[in-house]
Amino acid sequence: MTATITAFESSPDRGQGLARDMRVRWALEEVGKPYEVRLLSFKAMKQPAHLALNPFGQIPTFEEDGLALFESGAIVLHIAEQHPSLLPDDAKGRMRAIMWMFSALATVEPPIVERSAAYLMEREKPWYAERLPMLDDRIRVRLTELSRHLGDSEWLDGAFSAGDLMMIHALRRLESSGLLKEFPDLEAYIARGQARPAYQRAFAAQLQVFAAATAGG
Amino acid sequence: MTATITAFESSPDRGQGLARDMRVRWALEEVGKPYEVRLLSFKAMKQPAHLALNPFGQIPTFEEDGLALFESGAIVLHIAEQHPSLLPDDAKGRMRAIMWMFSALATVEPPIVERSAAYLMEREKPWYAERLPMLDDRIRVRLTELSRHLGDSEWLDGAFSAGDLMMIHALRRLESSGLLKEFPDLEAYIARGQARPAYQRAFAAQLQVFAAATAGG
Structure with a gap:
């Protein structure tokens, strides 16, 4: 049975690969697992059929062989556990790679998402000009810490892992x-991720959705 | 070898159990694993010895037998994987419980943390009165969805799991x-978590740190 994921029918990023299905596509490409995509409109995401898969009405979801998951972190972890290559074989290295997944989602990404949310919801507000630098400074703290950790290393902890995958995608939203x-060291880190053939296949696949949706117009 | 975790020497919540070491303490109590606590000042958290454990300079961390972890989600998952009772035995149920851990951290908690951040950093700003209801509405969306999912169930997915542990603790910050x-259904859900003997032991342990720190003053 082929796995099925969900993605935006019309992604707000116009094919830049910033939506969270990109993480799942990338992981699937890294492990060489074929998948199908069910595209959803914003309306369909909030209707009962999709809410039964994800009570928060978001993409991506993942379905295979009676297992239904939401949360990109959980889906990527599931893929990584089912196939070699995205998690180290040794127990301690495996746990540290998972730690970096949580770190990407719970420590690095939230202030980045907050900046996007402010742009979407507050950019016409009189306080936006004063508040944006506050948001930028919160992000700078995390980027400085992450940069210091990375140092001269290619990846966060040894070989490329699901932790790098999640971190690089979270950082891309700052482009x-x-x-x-x-x-510049973090830009180079992101570029190393983007240079991976699996990333490029995943990116092309999600861009194709945007291209197909706009071909008619 | 006994596990060692880190916690605030002086918790900003004055012993209410809202800091993230509470999640780790609760998980350790659920599985009956003894642990030691190393208390850190805010200054010590940003110094090299602690940054070597957590490059983001936060608590909690976890050390045992050559494994060092940060991120409360990763630590709780590690504890849950090493001992029975916090994750279902069947593979699909296990993955769904982990999904709820990610959901607590990546979907439910961020707008809650954002509300706390606004109180800390913006409550004297002229825009706070207009912005607070916007933050509340973002949280209400998530609480409504979570409440609809929970329905008449006792826990998020079958028996109590590490997913409930993370979710209940994230919600408590809204008290x-x-x-x-x-x-009221979410209040009752939180109360069910707080009624667990393991929760109460963990809460008492972290409250004792606050009581000891203030006994001299």
Whole structure:
């Protein structure tokens, strides 16, 4: 049985690969697992059929052989546990790679998402100009710490892992902010991830959705 | 070898059990694993010895037998994997419980943390009165979805799991907001978690740190 994931029918990022299905696609490509995609409109995401898969009405979801999951972190972890290559074989290295997945989602990504949320919901508000630098400074703290940890290493902890996959994708959402230019080592880290053939296949697949949706218009 | 965790020497919550070491203590108590606590000042958390354990300079950390972890989600998952009772035995149920851990950290908690961050950093700003209801509404969306999922169930998915542990602790940070009063089913869910003997032992242990720190003053 082929796995099925869900993704935006019309991604708000216009094919830049910033939506969270990209993480799942990337992981599936890293392990060489074929998959099908069910595209959802924003309306369909909030209707009962999808809410039964994800009570928070978000993409991506993952379905295979009677298992239904939501949360990109959980889906990527499931894929990584079922196939070699995204988690180290030794128990301690495996747990540290999972730790970096949690770190990407719970420590690094939230202030980045907050910056996007402010742009979406508050950019016409009189306080936006004063608040944006506060948000940027919160992000800078995390980027400085992450950069210091990375040092001269290629990846976060030994070989490329699901932790790098999640971290690199979370960082990509800063591309339009200009903040990454202050951290050339993190830009290089992101670029190493993007250079992986699996990343490029995943990116092309999600871009195709956008291209197909706009071909008619 | 006994596991060692880190916690605040002086918790900003004055012993309410809202800091993230509480999650780790609770998980350790659920599985009956003894542990030692190393208390850290805010200054010590940002110094090299602790940054070597957690590059983001936060608590809690976990050390045992050559494994060092940070991120409360990763630590609780590690504890749950090493001992029975916090994850279902069947593979699919296990993965769904882990999914709820990610959901607590990546979907439910961030807007709650954001509300706390706004109180800390923006409550003197002229926009706080207008922005607070926006933050509350974002949280209400998640609480409504979570409440709808929970329905008449005792826990998120079958028996109590590490997913409930993480979710209940994340929700507790809303206690002072008044928002939980709009969701009596979620209040009852939190209360079921707090009624567990393991929760109570963990809460008493972290409260003792606060009581000891203030006994001299």
